[in-house]
Amino acid sequence: MRTASRTTLRTMLCSALAxxxxxxxxxxxxxxxxxxxxxxxxxxxxxxxxxxxxVTTRVVTAWxxxxxxxxxxxxxxxxxxxxxxxxxxxxxxxVLGGVVRGDVIAINAxxxxxSTAWVHGSLIVVGGVASGxxxxxxxxxxxxxxxxxxxxxxxxxxxxxEARLGTRFTRWRDxxxxxxxxxxxxxxxNAYNRVEGLSILxxxxxxxxxxTSRITLEALGIxxxxxxxxxxxxxxxxxxxxxxxxxxxxxxxxxxxRHIDEVDAVERWALTDAESGLTSLLFARDYRDYxxxxxxxxxxxxxxxxANALTLSVGRERWESRAAQNPYAMFREGxxxxxxxxxxxxTARLVRLTARVDTRNDPDxxxxxxxxxxxxxxxxxxxxxxxxxxxxxxxxPSLDYxxxxxxxxxxxxxxxxxxxxxxLVAGGLLHGDGLPxxxxxxxxxxxxxxxxxxxxxxxxxxxxxxxxxxQSEYATLGRPxxxxxxxxxxxxxxxxxxxxxxxxxxRTDDRRWYADGLRADGRWVVFVNSGRGWRxxxxxxxxxxxxxxxxxxxxxRSDVGVGLDFGYFGVYVAQPLNGPARVPxxxxxxxxxx
Amino acid sequence: MRAPDLSRRRALRGIGRALxxxxxxxxxxxxxxxxxxxxxxxxxxxxIALPSATSSMTVRxxxxxxxxxxxxxxxxxxxxxxxxxxxxxxxxxIFNDVVTREEWDLLVHFDQFDQVFDVARLxxxxxxxxxxxxxxxxxxxxxxxxxxxxxIARPRTGQRHYYSVRADIETLDLKDLDELTRxxxxxxxxxxxxxxxxxxxxxxxxxxxxxRVMGGxxxxxxxxxxxxVVSDEPR
Numbered sequence: 001m002r003t004a005s006r007t008t009l010r011t012m013l014c015s016a017l018a019x020x021x022x023x024x025x026x027x028x029x030x031x032x033x034x035x036x037x038x039x040x041x042x043x044x045x046x047x048x049x050x051x052x053x054x055v056t057t058r059v060v061t062a063w064x065x066x067x068x069x070x071x072x073x074x075x076x077x078x079x080x081x082x083x084x085x086x087x088x089x090x091x092x093x094x095v096l097g098g099v100v101r102g103d104v105i106a107i108n109a110x111x112x113x114x115s116t117a118w119v120h121g122s123l124i125v126v127g128g129v130a131s132g133x134x135x136x137x138x139x140x141x142x143x144x145x146x147x148x149x150x151x152x153x154x155x156x157x158x159x160x161x162e163a164r165l166g167t168r169f170t171r172w173r174d175x176x177x178x179x180x181x182x183x184x185x186x187x188x189x190n191a192y193n194r195v196e197g198l199s200i201l202x203x204x205x206x207x208x209x210x211x212t213s214r215i216t217l218e219a220l221g222i223x224x225x226x227x228x229x230x231x232x233x234x235x236x237x238x239x240x241x242x243x244x245x246x247x248x249x250x251x252x253x254x255x256x257x258r259h260i261d262e263v264d265a266v267e268r269w270a271l272t273d274a275e276s277g278l279t280s281l282l283f284a285r286d287y288r289d290y291x292x293x294x295x296x297x298x299x300x301x302x303x304x305x306x307a308n309a310l311t312l313s314v315g316r317e318r319w320e321s322r323a324a325q326n327p328y329a330m331f332r333e334g335x336x337x338x339x340x341x342x343x344x345x346x347t348a349r350l351v352r353l354t355a356r357v358d359t360r361n362d363p364d365x366x367x368x369x370x371x372x373x374x375x376x377x378x379x380x381x382x383x384x385x386x387x388x389x390x391x392x393x394x395x396x397p398s399l400d401y402x403x404x405x406x407x408x409x410x411x412x413x414x415x416x417x418x419x420x421x422x423x424l425v426a427g428g429l430l431h432g433d434g435l436p437x438x439x440x441x442x443x444x445x446x447x448x449x450x451x452x453x454x455x456x457x458x459x460x461x462x463x464x465x466x467x468x469x470x471q472s473e474y475a476t477l478g479r480p481x482x483x484x485x486x487x488x489x490x491x492x493x494x495x496x497x498x499x500x501x502x503x504x505x506x507r508t509d510d511r512r513w514y515a516d517g518l519r520a521d522g523r524w525v526v527f528v529n530s531g532r533g534w535r536x537x538x539x540x541x542x543x544x545x546x547x548x549x550x551x552x553x554x555x556x557r558s559d560v561g562v563g564l565d566f567g568y569f570g571v572y573v574a575q576p577l578n579g580p581a582r583v584p585x586x587x588x589x590x591x592x593x594x
Numbered sequence: 595m596r597a598p599d600l601s602r603r604r605a606l607r608g609i610g611r612a613l614x615x616x617x618x619x620x621x622x623x624x625x626x627x628x629x630x631x632x633x634x635x636x637x638x639x640x641x642i643a644l645p646s647a648t649s650s651m652t653v654r655x656x657x658x659x660x661x662x663x664x665x666x667x668x669x670x671x672x673x674x675x676x677x678x679x680x681x682x683x684x685x686x687x688i689f690n691d692v693v694t695r696e697e698w699d700l701l702v703h704f705d706q707f708d709q710v711f712d713v714a715r716l717x718x719x720x721x722x723x724x725x726x727x728x729x730x731x732x733x734x735x736x737x738x739x740x741x742x743x744x745x746i747a748r749p750r751t752g753q754r755h756y757y758s759v760r761a762d763i764e765t766l767d768l769k770d771l772d773e774l775t776r777x778x779x780x781x782x783x784x785x786x787x788x789x790x791x792x793x794x795x796x797x798x799x800x801x802x803x804x805x806r807v808m809g810g811x812x813x814x815x816x817x818x819x820x821x822x823v824v825s826d827e828p829r
Contacts, residue, residue, distance in 0.1 A: 048737045050724045108729065127729055146733040147726030148710055361681060361692050362760065368692050413683070413690040416756055416818050567814075 029250035043142040044123075044133035051147050056160050059126050059149060062105045063088045063158045065320075084119065092128060094122045096136065103140065106130075107158075108148045118259065157555070182206040189222045189237070189262060191277030194286040194329065194337040197225040197327035201239065212252075222262060227326040236570045237261040250304045258315075259296040263322060266291065266343075268439045268479060269373075269407055269425065270447045275590050284329035284337055287445055287454055289480065291343035291438045292320040303535070307358040317348050319381070319438065324478070341480030344436035345385040348561050351378045365567070365592070366411040367419055374406040375427075381436060401432035403439050409594055417496040423594045428485030429536050429547075435484055442466070442481035443488050443531040443557070446587045447594075450529070451559025451576035455479040458557045461543035463532035483533025487550065490594065492527040494565070522566040527574075527593065530558035565592060637661075640759045640817035642680075643741065645824070650743040653680055653759050655700070658738055658815070664765065665731060668704050668711075672765045676700040680744050683819060685754040693755070696744040700725075702734055713737040717745075749824045757819040764813075 062068055068086040074492040075089050081098035092109020103121035104111075108130040117136030124141070127148025150161040182205060189201035203220035222237035229235075243256030264275075266289040280286040297315020326338040339534040355374045360366035381399040405427030413419045425448070429435050444464040445454045457471065466483035467474050474480075534551055535544040544553055557579055563572025568591065575584045638661070641654040659665065659674055668674050681695040699716040702816075711723040711734035728734040749755040 046733075046736075048726060048733065048740055050726050127727070129730075146728060146730075146736065148729050150727055361695070362679075367758075368690070414688065415690065416683070416758075416821070 001503040043138075044130055044144055046144045046146050048127070048146050051145055051149060055124065055126065055143065055145060056149065059088075059105050059107050060151070060158050061125060062103065063090065063107065063474075068102070075525055076137065079114070096123075099116075107151075107168075169368070172462075176458070185218075185220065188277075189220075189239070190265070191273040191288075192281045192282060192327075193263075193265075193276070193288065194284075194324045194327060195226075195290045195322040195340050197227060197325060198223045199263070200238075212247055216241065216243045216245070216256075224263075225327065227328075235264070250307070252302075252304070255299070256301075257296060257298045260317075261294045262292070263290050264438075265289070266295050266341075267441060269405070270442075270445055272590065273467050278590065280327075280329065282330050284332045284335045286324075286338060289341050289478065290322050292322050295348075295446055296316045296321070297358075303356075304361075307356075309354075309356045311352075311354045313335060313350075313352045313354075315350050315352075317350060318346070319343055319348055319436070320345050335385075339476065339478030341437065341478040343438045344381060344383065346381045346383040346399075347438075348379050348381040352376070352552075360411060366421075367413045369411055371409040371411075372406070374408075375404070376430070377403045377405075377439070379403070379436070379439075399433050399436060401435055401439070402430040403428065403435060404430045419494050421492050421494065421594070423488075423490040425488040425490075425531070426486065428483065428533075434536075435482060437482075440466075440481045441483045441486045441533060443483070443486050443533050444481075446589065448488055448529065448531060449559055449574075449576075450561065450572065450587050451574035451585055452557065452579060453585070455481075458532075461541060463534065463543065463551075463557060466533050466535050466543060484536040486531065486533040487556075488529070488531030490527065490529045490531075492525050492593065494523045494525045496526050497522060497564070523562055525565055525570070525572065525593070526561075527562045527563070528558065528560045529574075530556045532556045563593075565589075567591075599637060621662050638763075638813060638815055640761055640815045642757050642759055642817055642819040644757075644819055644822050647747060650748075651680075651746065651757060651819075652741040652743045653678065654739060654741040655761055655815070656739050657735070658700075658761065658763055658813075659702070664763070664813075667765045668702060668731075671704065671706060673704075674702040675764055676738070677762045677764075678744075679760045680746055681745060681758045681760075682749055683756050683758055684749075687758070693749065694747045696746040698742070698744060700738055702738060715742065749822075754821050754823050756821045759817045761815040762813075763815070 011067045028159070063070055065086065067089075068088050069083055070088045070090070072090045074093055076095040077083065077087075077098040077100070079097045080440075083098070083102070086102035086105070087100050088105045088107065089109050092106055092111065094104075094106050094109055094110055094111045095114070096104065096119070097114035099118045099120070101120045104119050106123075106125045106128055108127035109125070111123070111125050111130045113123075113130060113132040113136040115132075115135040119136070119138045119140070122140030122142065123130075123138045125144040127145065129146075130142075130144045131460045133142070133144070135338070151158050152161050153159070155539040157383055185205050186200065186202045186546045189198055189199040192198055200223050201220050202220065202223070205220075206217045208215045218239065218241040220239045222239065224235040224237070226235055232442065238259070238261050240259040241256060243254055245252050245254040247253060252421055268288070271287055276286070276288050295315060295317030297317070297349050299313035301309055303309030321343045322340055326337060329335075341528055353376045355372070357370055357372040360369035360371055379399075379401050381401075383397060383399060406425070408424045410422045411419065411493045412421065442455065442465045443449055444452065444456075444458075449458075449464065452458055452464065455465050455467075457467070461468070465479065465481050467479070468482075530553070532551060532555060537544045539545055539549070542551075542555060558577040559574045560577060561572050561574030561584075563570050570589045570592065571586070572589065572593075573584050573586050576582050632824060638657045638659075639654060639655075643649075643652040643654070645651040655676060655678070658676055659668070664674055677697065677699050679697045682693040683690045684693045696717050701712075701714050701716065703712045703714075704710075705712060709729070711728045711731060713728065713734050715723040715725055717723070725737045725740060726733075728737060
């Protein structure tokens, strides 16, 4: 007993001296650390990241070593306890208060070190926390790895299974690049609108990959809810696709064919689908017009899925008008849906060349790069019915036209927190007899000239929609667009701002939305828009110009405005600079203006 | 005689309204503090360490999944993915241009069976680097915050540059807003793939829209470094 107590006393004395020495050394080290960045890991400091192969081997070997004392589960080593060899604890915890004359290895276990602890060898903690690391005494290395050991047991021996972690994520990655897949798709075929209501698209899709080649098959049916759910011809449609592709997503050549029976929007460029769908669903305000397309076309595409691509398609379609239904809207307040303007009806043979260039650094919030969408369409329409209520002379049985359209956007960062962005939208009749109603254009609405009302007259002549009929009749027709050509220029100057309603905080980072408290980062925007549409023909009082003439800038309608863009939505005020009613308009956009 | 008065009054009212709106905007802008200053002590953020003569630039993501519903969703089996993109910008006479960029992903997965959190990094080439398996979420978060030196080209000597880093943090398999957006714009991308109904996709979409606006399951962090000039080639 006396020997034991003497030993304990000596142990305690040594521990105290060692602790004092450690404190002195720690203070010295701390002073050095203050003077220079910490270069090496401190003793017992937790380490993050994958376990090093050496540590993995060491702890596994220690457990499998028959000379070591191995304990599974909780172990408490009191001040009077002594372990004469290496101690390995699996799944702990371990309370270390006694003496270990070898190494102490804790696998996936927390370790509490008491002041009476003395480890003659090294202390390695894997997948656990070591508390009291300034107490006790460790003569050898002292390492704490927070990452746990992945293992399995074979015949009572421990085998490291570190590959499991890599395999899991490799599998996840490979699933994303899945070779073949098929699914049943249910989606909306179109933005919610007044001629279809909710159009539901459903059916099987199949994708087969063989090396760099891919075949895609889709057979999707469309059901439209309209203003009443009924299984009838008018409410049904389809999209069929077969496409063969060679190359990667980024660079490929694709050949395919589509057959469609669907409703398409006139002037899809002027507002995003999400905005059009939401305003329809919420307020019964549908800012688009629609017509029906039935037919097929073949296509060849060169380029990538999302960035740069050139597509040539040749097809034959039957065009029909669609009447507005009376679908549900959440906050209707007695408002009637706008009539859907009539379309030119007939069979059209179409050749279309579409180019897309996208060099933006970020598709959601671009700060640099180009986004160009350009399209040329040549059509020959065998007219069956002139539901076209505007102005085209349809005494001829067919209509031949060439139409070009381009939307060019340039994003420039002029300083780290400021950008100047430009947009040009131009298009219209290039050659031929005239444009079908569904191919005409306008410069109107919050996307083009937000300072002016949607298809409201922009003075006489009306250079926004090119309408010449009296307003009451025009409203009855559903306010159809009637311009042969348009030109729209938009510029915006934007910079970052920060709001901290609850406490001011100085930061250099840029967080768009932040959860704790009400803080929002966004952009302030100052913008100017200018544009007009015109008809092609013999020059008249300012609405019609010959083919080779572009109207003077002084005849353009312009507005200026300011706004705050919060990322997912933006609030703006626009002031018209000319025209009959110079009243500022407040409007909201989902996402950026362009 | 009355018509001009009316229109004038209407115009004045309009200008008044515009002034009111402008004042609100200015007040909001006035509440803004944007000078470069010290980093906050806590909260999700991206930190950029500039390159030196001997070291590369590093990116560090602090407290990326703190707050919001990330932890709850993670424990319920939804992996968290952080997509990071670093861009090196050159300051020109008029415009700033992107010189080069690099992308990578960080992933956190909760293993329900073993009750551990797995963390890994995926680079643009698809190489997987495991960052450890952790029994505590706090440790998994620390692993997520390990500094990383992306293999981005060094800036050229003598020109003014800065780095811009973007981190999109999202819960995998819960892209409700995307679903809603696709529904509304009528894209062919799957709103529902087999197991979800269109109605719930729409409902969840609206919920998630609100949730995201309040900083829910998707978070974007951005950071810019100070402008710097590399004066010497690395030794």
